[in-house]
Amino acid sequence: MKDRSTEFDPARLEAELTREELAAERWLPVLGWEGIYDVSDMGRVRSYWSGNHRKVIERHRVLSFRIASHGYIKVKLCRPGRKNVERWVHRLVLDAFVGPSEDDQGHHDDTIRTNNRLANLKWTTPGENARHRTLGQRLRAEGN
Numbered sequence: 001m002k003d004r005s006t007e008f009d010p011a012r013l014e015a016e017l018t019r020e021e022l023a024a025e026r027w028l029p030v031l032g033w034e035g036i037y038d039v040s041d042m043g044r045v046r047s048y049w050s051g052n053h054r055k056v057i058e059r060h061r062v063l064s065f066r067i068a069s070h071g072y073i074k075v076k077l078c079r080p081g082r083k084n085v086e087r088w089v090h091r092l093v094l095d096a097f098v099g100p101s102e103d104d105q106g107h108h109d110d111t112i113r114t115n116n117r118l119a120n121l122k123w124t125t126p127g128e129n130a131r132h133r134t135l136g137q138r139l140r141a142e143g144n
Contacts, residue, residue, distance in 0.1 A: 017042055021042060022042075025040045025041060025042050025044075026040060026041045026097075027039070027040045027041075027046070028040075028096040028097060029096065030045065030077070030087075030092050030095075030096060031092075031095045031096060031100060033077055033079075035048065036048060036049055036077075036079065037063075037077055038060070039089070039092045039093055039096045040093075041093065041097060041117065041118040041119075042116075042117055042118075043073070043089055043090070043093055043115070043116025043117050043118075044062050044063075045062070045063045045065070045075045045089060045092060046060040046061060046062045046063060047060060047061055047063055048060050049078070063075050063076075065089065067114060070113075071113035071114065072088055072089075072090065072113045072114075073088070073089040073090070073113075073114055073116060074086045074087065074088055074089065075087060075089055075092075088106070089116045090106040090108065090113075090116045090121055091106050093106075093116055093117075093118055093121055094106050094118075094121055094122075094123060097118050098118075098121075098122075098123060101123045103125070104123035104124060104125055104126075105123070105124055105125070105126055105129045106121055106122075106123065106124075107121065107122050107123070107124040107128070107129050107132055108120055108121060109121070109122065111132075111133075
């Protein structure tokens with residue numbers, strides 16, 4: 001089956017952020033990837049590794065990301081000598097700023113799956129998340 005995901009450039013996300021939001025953006029280390037990657041409260045991820053992952057660089061770079069077929073944003077994280085892994089950005093934001101949760105799911109308050117700002121995210125149980133999803137579908141169907 002063909003991957004229907006879409007590659008995005010971080011410049012597109014930056015264009016959606018206001019100058020004030022970028023100036024106030026806060027960064028924290030990605031849990032388990034400290035010193036390699038940071039995640040922001042605006043839903044961006046940056047790396048401190050060079051392109052070949054052999055040395056740490058002083059100037060960071062914001063990672064490009066992809067939107068998976070079901071609409072959530074993923075980034076690829078890499079370490080020297082290890083297999084690359086993809087992670088959901090909304091989970092990276094919640095893990096870093098709220099704290100990790102093994103059992104809960106990340107919920108987007110506005111139901112926009114690409115809006116990974118911390119103010120739009122919270123942990124919910126799978127049941128709560130299903131109720132939110134059903135309510136959002138019903139509201140969209142009614143034209144609200």
